[in-house]
Amino acid sequence: MSFRILVLVKQVPDTRNVGENAMKADGTVNRAALPAIFNPEDMNALEMALKVKDERDDAQVIVLTMGPSRAADVIRESLYRGADKGYLITDRKFAGSDTLATSYTLAAAARKLMPFNLLIAGRQAIDGDTAQVGPQVAEKLNLPQVTYAEELQDVSGASVIVKRRLDRGVETVKVDTPVVLTVHSSAEPCRPRNAKRLLSFKHARTVTELQNEVKDYTSLYNDRPYLEIEEWTADNLKVDDEWLGLSGSPTKVKKIENVVFKQKDSVQITGADEDLDKLMKDLVDSHVIG
Amino acid sequence: MENIFVYCEITEEGHVADVSLQLLTKGRELSRQLGVELEAAALGKDMDQVAHQVRPYGVHKLHLADDDCLFPYTTLPHAAIIAGLCQQIKPQIALFGATPVGRDLAPRVASQLQCGLTADCTSLVIGDHHDKKSDTTYKNLLYQVRPAFGGNIIATIINPETRPQMATVREGVMKQEVADKPADMEINTLEVSDLTKAEHFLIDILDRHIEPKKVNITGSQIIISGGYGMGSKENFQLLYQLAEALGGEVAGSRAAVDAGFVEHDRQVGQTGVTVRPKLYIACGISGAVQHRAGMEQSAKIISINTDPGAPINNIADYAITGKVEEVIPKLIKYYKKHAK
Ligand SMILES: Cc1cc2nc3c(=O)[nH]c(=O)nc-3n(C[C@H](O)[C@H](O)[C@H](O)COP(=O)(O)OP(=O)(O)OC[C@H]3O[C@@H](n4cnc5c(N)ncnc54)[C@H](O)[C@@H]3O)c2cc1C
Ligand SMILES: Nc1ncnc2c1ncn2[C@@H]1O[C@H](COP(=O)(O)O)[C@@H](O)[C@H]1O
Numbered sequence: 001m002s003f004r005i006l007v008l009v010k011q012v013p014d015t016r017n018v019g020e021n022a023m024k025a026d027g028t029v030n031r032a033a034l035p036a037i038f039n040p041e042d043m044n045a046l047e048m049a050l051k052v053k054d055e056r057d058d059a060q061v062i063v064l065t066m067g068p069s070r071a072a073d074v075i076r077e078s079l080y081r082g083a084d085k086g087y088l089i090t091d092r093k094f095a096g097s098d099t100l101a102t103s104y105t106l107a108a109a110a111r112k113l114m115p116f117n118l119l120i121a122g123r124q125a126i127d128g129d130t131a132q133v134g135p136q137v138a139e140k141l142n143l144p145q146v147t148y149a150e151e152l153q154d155v156s157g158a159s160v161i162v163k164r165r166l167d168r169g170v171e172t173v174k175v176d177t178p179v180v181l182t183v184h185s186s187a188e189p190c191r192p193r194n195a196k197r198l199l200s201f202k203h204a205r206t207v208t209e210l211q212n213e214v215k216d217y218t219s220l221y222n223d224r225p226y227l228e229i230e231e232w233t234a235d236n237l238k239v240d241d242e243w244l245g246l247s248g249s250p251t252k253v254k255k256i257e258n259v260v261f262k263q264k265d266s267v268q269i270t271g272a273d274e275d276l277d278k279l280m281k282d283l284v285d286s287h288v289i290g
Numbered sequence: 291m292e293n294i295f296v297y298c299e300i301t302e303e304g305h306v307a308d309v310s311l312q313l314l315t316k317g318r319e320l321s322r323q324l325g326v327e328l329e330a331a332a333l334g335k336d337m338d339q340v341a342h343q344v345r346p347y348g349v350h351k352l353h354l355a356d357d358d359c360l361f362p363y364t365t366l367p368h369a370a371i372i373a374g375l376c377q378q379i380k381p382q383i384a385l386f387g388a389t390p391v392g393r394d395l396a397p398r399v400a401s402q403l404q405c406g407l408t409a410d411c412t413s414l415v416i417g418d419h420h421d422k423k424s425d426t427t428y429k430n431l432l433y434q435v436r437p438a439f440g441g442n443i444i445a446t447i448i449n450p451e452t453r454p455q456m457a458t459v460r461e462g463v464m465k466q467e468v469a470d471k472p473a474d475m476e477i478n479t480l481e482v483s484d485l486t487k488a489e490h491f492l493i494d495i496l497d498r499h500i501e502p503k504k505v506n507i508t509g510s511q512i513i514i515s516g517g518y519g520m521g522s523k524e525n526f527q528l529l530y531q532l533a534e535a536l537g538g539e540v541a542g543s544r545a546a547v548d549a550g551f552v553e554h555d556r557q558v559g560q561t562g563v564t565v566r567p568k569l570y571i572a573c574g575i576s577g578a579v580q581h582r583a584g585m586e587q588s589a590k591i592i593s594i595n596t597d598p599g600a601p602i603n604n605i606a607d608y609a610i611t612g613k614v615e616e617v618i619p620k621l622i623k624y625y626k627k628h629a630k
Contacts, residue, residue, distance in 0.1 A: 015440030103401060126440065130409040132397035135365070139401035144492045145365055147394045161496065166390050168302075168555075169500035171362070173493050250406030250452040254419060254433065257444045259579050262586070263604050271594075271612025273620060279592075279608060280624035288569050288590055289512065289536050290629045 002058040003155070004116040005049040008106060008137070009042040009063050009078060011071040012127040038074045041122030043190040045183040049120050050082045050191065052155050059155075060084050062113060066094060066105055072206050075229050079201040080193040085226075087113075088206050091233040096246030099128075103136030104248060108237040110141060117177040118160070123148060123184050134182035144175055148184040206231040293329050293351075294321045295381035295454065297372060298344060299391050300334035300361065302500050306343045308508070309387035309461035314347035316414060316464045317385060323416055324430060326382070327351065328473075331375055331480075333368055335361040341477055348469030355480040359491065362498060363391050366490035367482075369398040374485050376403055381454045383432050385414075388458035400456050406449035407456040408434035412463045412564075412583070419448055431455070441560045441580040462508045462564035462584075505539065505555050511568045512538030515558055515585070518545035519574020519595065520614055526551050528618045529573060535622050541565070543575045559584035573614045577602025594618070 013034035046063070053059040063078040065071050066089040075086030089109050097105065110119055119141070124131035131147075138145035146162045150170070154161040159176045165184045203220065206229045210217060221227055234244060242248060269275040284290040294317045299307040314330060321328040327350040332340045337356040344352055355371055372395065376384060384399075386392035388410045400407035413435040419428045431448045432455040438445040449455045507513060514533045516526055529540045542552035544559060558565055560580040570588035575581060577593070577600055585591070586605055593606040594617045603609040610617055 013439075015442070018440055018442045098406065099397065100401060100404065100406065128409070128438065129440075130397075131393050132400070132407060132409060135394060135397040136401040139369075139398045145394070145398065146493065147365075148390060166500065168503065169498065171495060171500070172497040173495050175493050250404075250449045251408060251447050252450060253445055254448045255446040256438075257446075259437070259442060259444055259583070264591075264607060266603055266606045266609045268598070268603075269608060269610050271610055271617045271620070273624075276610070276617065276620045277624045277627070279610075280621060281628045283569070283590075284625070284628040284630065289625065 002060050003052065003056050004113075005052060005059060005061050005118045005120060006110055006113055006116050007042070007046050007049045007061060007063045007078070007083070008119070008121040008133070009046065009065050009074045010039045010122070010125050011036050011065065011067050011074045012039045012125050013037075015126050036070065036073070038077055039122055039125045041124060041183055041185050042074075043122075044185060044187040045120045045122045045181075046078055046081060046083065047188050047190040048149065048152055048181070048183055049118070051152065051188070052118070053082065055155060062087070062116075064089065064106065064109055064113075066090070066097075066102060066109070069206065069208050072209060072229055076201060076204050077193075079204055080198045081191055082194065082197065085230075086204070087230045087232060089232050089237075090208075091244075093234045093241060093244045096249060097244070098249035098251045099130055099132035099136055100250060101244055101248035103133050103140055104243050105237070105239065106133065107137045107140035108239045109232060110137065112232075112237060115178070119143070119178065119180045120149075121180070121182045123182045131182070134180060138180035141180070143178055143180050145180045145182070146173060146175060147182045149181040150184050150187045152181075201227070203227055204229050292382045293327045293379065294324070295376065295379065295384040296328070296330045297384070297386045297392065297395070298330050298332040298340070299387050299389060300332060300337070300340070301503075303502060304334070304336060304339070306332065306340060307387060307389065307461075308466060308506075309389060309392075309459065311343075311347060312461070312464040312466045313385045313387065313459060314344065314349060315467050316459070317383075318348040318469060320383065320414065320416060320432075324382075329353065329379060329381065331355070331372060333360045333371055341475065345475045346468035346472050348472045349475050350473045351476045351478060353478045353480055355482050355485075357482040359486075360482065362495055364491070364493045364495070365394055365398060366492065367486045368395055369402065370487070370490050371480060371482070371485045373399045373402040375480070376454060384454035384456045386456070386458045388460045392458050396456060396458050403454070405452035405454060405456060406447075407458070408436060408447045409458050411436045411457045411459045414457060414459070419450060421450065432457070437560055437583060441583055460564060503555070505553075507539045507541050507556055507558070508563050508565055510539035510565075512536050513541050513558075513565055513567045513569070513585075513588070514538050514571045514573065515541040515543065515575060516546050516551060516573045516614075517543040517575030517581075518549060519576070520546060520551055521574070523551045525615065528614065532571070532618055532622055535625055536569075538567075538569070543578075543581050572602050572606070573618065575602055576600050577605070
């Protein structure tokens with residue numbers, strides 16, 4: 001039996017670098033203007049999984065992502081860095097999923113890939129910053145969860161030892177596998193792409209992507225089946241449509257607003273002595289300070 | 291039934307966490323508005339003091355679980371107890387702190403109860419909603435307001451159909467005030483052994499190193515905050531000098547924290563703490579939305595910046611154009627001159 005690790009990775013808009021043009025006039029986000037990136041903490045999660053492979057010959061790393069067709073990019077990126085196989089969970093029915101519907105869908109996919117020893121997610125995705133999907137997948141699979149993992153310290157046996165990063169310290173816990181981990185940004189950064197793997201997996205494609213290719217790669221894929229990124233739709237999973245996408249999402253967005261701050265009539269002053277002297281006098285006199 | 295429920299988190303020191311007291315304050319306001327009662331739960335060990343801490347906030351009923359197995363916090367027993375309790379008392383709203391514990395627990399409970407959960411709310415308001423598609427009007431929903439997309443937009447989230455309406459709330463964004471006339475508080479002692487099973491104790495804590503909270507800038511009426519424009523850790527000494535003179539605390543922007551000028555406990559903003567002091571002096575801080583989100587409610591704001599066009603100046607009462615190295619020593623000097 002091999003030691004199987006599922007890693008949940010997500011493609012997200014790069015919300016850390018939102019320029020002026022990324023906001024539309026109505027105050028909503030122009031997603032098209034934001035580059036799609038590999039969610040940063042999912043990179044840490046991937047590294048945690050790949051580390052196990054360094055230590056155990058029988059370890060196998062399988063990445064899973066739910067998203068539109070182009071989310072296959074994060075699977076290719078994972079393959080370049082050392083993952084063994086990838087699955088894209090994609091279907092129009094998943095559109096509009098909140099964290100509950102997302103975790104329902106991801107848990108159904110994970111169930112199909114059982115047995116596994118570890119399921120590793122990032123702590124949170126930067127598009128929503130909710131940090132809810134990891135714990136909710138764990139609940140749906142009825143597995144224990146260890147959140148904010150920083151380091152996997154022992155993966156040799158039937159249980160693992162995990163160091164967690166908390167607000168003001170660390171905690172080390174031991175737990176039997178299978179278990180769900182969510183990985184904190186303080187964990188080790190992901191190793192770079194491996195040049196050889198980059199060459200081998202450059203042409204890794206999902207069925208849908210293949211159909212859209214101009215060139216015919218049929219023979220290439222027959223020779224190298226590992227190049228297939230498996231694509232699963234709702235029909236491939238044991239799911240109830242009612243729990244998917246928008247209908248399976250109890251949270252609804254009522255309103256989106258631009259961030260507006262109250263403009264104040266500010267008093268402009270210079271750093272000259274007389275200005276600062278007067279400022280401090282005013283503040284003392286009005287009992288703001290002193 | 292239909293009450294407001296607050297999960298009270300117990301700190302390392304065995305107190306009810308400030309964020310939970312803030313939620314009790316908010317919960318009390320919401321419960322009055324909706325004409326329902328406020329219920330709370332606290333889980334931990336050696337909980338003798340907890341009722342005493344919670345009562346002044348106007349809680350009608352406190353569910354108390356006191357057992358060695360509940361501290362330090364682990365997910366499964368807490369989740370089993372809270373989910374079980376919610377199924378029993380059926381609150382319409384359930385609130386948790388957006389702390390490492392709250393954000394570990396609330397999603398697990400929400401998943402079990404199959405209800406919606408909104409993370410990191412900064413404001414909670416009661417309001418109606420009309421759904422055009424089904425032509426249904428929902429009365430008295432909880433509007434859960436939170437920053438989204440890295441703080442660039444503000445989203446209002448609702449859960450029309452599922453109950454409880456669940457939210458986590460960041461520390462410091464809600465006021466913390468005891469009730470004028472606290473309600474008579476009923477205490478319900480929970481039987482931990484009935485609510486948990488052996489399979490909930492799968493996590494073995496081998497080792498913990500948790501530092502007590504050293505600074506709590508949210509309690510300070512005067513905050514001297516430094517940004518990347520301070521230039522160095524050494525220059526932050528100027529801020530400590532000013533803080534000492536004025537009787538305040540030192541804080542920082544995330545860029546200053548990331549640069550190692552100041553420790554993370556002092557970070558103000560969306561991913562730090564939210565403060566609302568009498569006076570906030572922003573020194574070498576540009577005023578990105580994520581920073582302003584944590585301090586715009588300060589009563590008076592002074593900014594010191596070399597760039598007169600820095601966004602922080604838009605919300606400042608006094609915008610001083612100048613170098614921090616030069617301005618701050620003068621502020622100290624003239625304060626001392628005028629102080630009575
Ligand atoms: C999801 C997310 C969450 C975030 N959360 C937070 C948060 O919680 N808190 C936070 O602060 N930021 C947060 N940020 C980061 C935020 O976007 C800004 O990058 C950060 O606030 C900038 O810090 P700063 O103003 O100190 O630095 P800068 O933007 O580099 O500004 C430095 C300022 O100093 C001025 N200056 C330079 N030299 C001098 C001098 N000698 N004297 C006077 N002025 C000088 C400059 O004119 C400039 O205005 C977050 C970002 C993201 C994406
Ligand atoms: N659509 C998705 N596909 C794969 N993994 C996801 C998806 N959404 C969330 N996750 C995982 O759950 C973590 C937390 O996401 P969130 O709850 O959205 O902050 C992420 O870091 C991912 O590991």
